Amino acid sequence: MRIAVLGAGAWGTALAIAYASDHEVTLWARNAQQVADMARDCENARYLPGVLLPASLSMTADLPAAVADAELLLVVTPIAGLRPTLKALAALGQPLPPLLWACKGFEAGSSLLPHQVVAEELPELPACGALSGPSFAQEVAQGLPSAVTLASEDADFARRTALALNSTRLRLYANDDLVGVEVGGAVKNVMAIATGVADGLGFGMNARAALITRGLAEISRLAVALGGSSQTMMGLAGTGDLILTCTGALSRNRQVGLKLAEGKSLPVILEELGHVAEGVPTAREVLTMAERLEVDMPITAAVCDLLYHGASPQKVVEDLMGRAPKSEAGERLA
Numbered sequence: 001m002r003i004a005v006l007g008a009g010a011w012g013t014a015l016a017i018a019y020a021s022d023h024e025v026t027l028w029a030r031n032a033q034q035v036a037d038m039a040r041d042c043e044n045a046r047y048l049p050g051v052l053l054p055a056s057l058s059m060t061a062d063l064p065a066a067v068a069d070a071e072l073l074l075v076v077t078p079i080a081g082l083r084p085t086l087k088a089l090a091a092l093g094q095p096l097p098p099l100l101w102a103c104k105g106f107e108a109g110s111s112l113l114p115h116q117v118v119a120e121e122l123p124e125l126p127a128c129g130a131l132s133g134p135s136f137a138q139e140v141a142q143g144l145p146s147a148v149t150l151a152s153e154d155a156d157f158a159r160r161t162a163l164a165l166n167s168t169r170l171r172l173y174a175n176d177d178l179v180g181v182e183v184g185g186a187v188k189n190v191m192a193i194a195t196g197v198a199d200g201l202g203f204g205m206n207a208r209a210a211l212i213t214r215g216l217a218e219i220s221r222l223a224v225a226l227g228g229s230s231q232t233m234m235g236l237a238g239t240g241d242l243i244l245t246c247t248g249a250l251s252r253n254r255q256v257g258l259k260l261a262e263g264k265s266l267p268v269i270l271e272e273l274g275h276v277a278e279g280v281p282t283a284r285e286v287l288t289m290a291e292r293l294e295v296d297m298p299i300t301a302a303v304c305d306l307l308y309h310g311a312s313p314q315k316v317v318e319d320l321m322g323r324a325p326k327s328e329a330g331e332r333l334a
């Protein structure tokens with residue numbers, strides 16, 4: 001298949017490398033200098049250092065050229081880049097092939113999930129869906145075994161495309177619960193920040209397991225309120241990605257939490273990271289949605305207090321632990 005990967009950060013580059021062995025792949029970056037550097041060095045030194053770009057991978061900063069013959073578009077910008085990229089595609093004024101996105105989050109300001117942004121900007125697409133699940137870019141780029149979910153409301157498209165993209169290194173599972181898959185991918189990043197804070201403060205393994213489990217309960221409640229299935233939360237895009245991101249040292253969101261626990265300020269942390277940490281803008285949108293839908297999300301609220309209201313990590317933990325006792329299903333005990 002001819003695939004255009006749009007966005008050449010860590011994840012776009014890793015997916016382009018992964019698919020280049022079985023498909024004709026073009027990697028598009030908006031920055032022409034970055035493309036020239038990658039072509040010269042055979043490496044994406046800024047976003048995915050140390051991994052060789054295969055000779056079969058085409059690279060360009062020319063969007064019309066990248067899209068011209070493509071049979072599948074894969075948008076892999078951060079969520080903040082999704083709408084601008086879709087607008088640029090719409091401006092080409094030509095029929096487009098099916099499109100997948102791999103960004104994880106709620107759009108800042110609108111609180112929309114990626115599929116809602118896609119529906120607004122490219123309503124004429126023949127088919128579309130999300131790629132999500134536990135998949136650190138560095139590991140996928142090295143060809144280590146990974147499994148992810150390809151979700152679309154068009155179940156037939158999800159199955160056909162998962163079949164076409166499946167490989168022995170990057171296994172794909174089809175799913176028709178697009179909302180559940182997107183909510184899982186978005187909110188696990190907020191939980192990874194919380195877990196990083198708890199680990200950074202030395203709260204121990206019990207606290208980590210409690211955060212992950214109660215985090216999953218929050219994610220499930222929101223997913224169901226938005227029309228997703230709680231079953232999806234037991235899969236790769238739910239529990240799978242939550243465990244990976246909350247515990248894996250490669251997670252940028254977890255690193256944000258660890259650095260917050262060291263007492264660093266958010267601007268300094270983001271500057272040091274040099275990559276997107278989607279949980280930071282998404283936490284606020286998740287809380288907005290939770291309040292709108294009357295879904296109880298105390299860990300998300302705590303992360304927002306930390307990130308945006310100057311609360312200390314110690315105070316946030318005290319507040320979380322001091323809440324009224326509840327049943328595991330969420331009813332107050334008194």
Ligand SMILES: NC(=O)C1=CN([C@@H]2O[C@H](COP(=O)(O)OP(=O)(O)OC[C@H]3O[C@@H](n4cnc5c(N)ncnc54)[C@H](O)[C@@H]3O)[C@@H](O)[C@H]2O)C=CC1
Nearest residue numbers: 008009010011012030077078079081103104136137275276
């Ligand atoms: N890195 C990873 O392991 C994984 C990342 N993701 C998701 O993929 C998305 C992208 O993440 P990364 O590639 O890791 O981020 P990154 O921080 O490594 O790179 C971001 C890239 O997007 C580009 N970009 C930003 N705004 C853009 C725009 N308007 N148009 C075109 N390009 C734009 C930047 O120039 C940069 O190349 C995020 O939503 C992330 O949550 C999903 C799975 C794994």
Ligand SMILES: O=C(CO)COP(=O)(O)O
Nearest residue numbers: 133134135136251252253
């Ligand atoms: O989504 C990811 C792994 O599935 C990457 O997580 P981070 O953005 O926290 O690095």
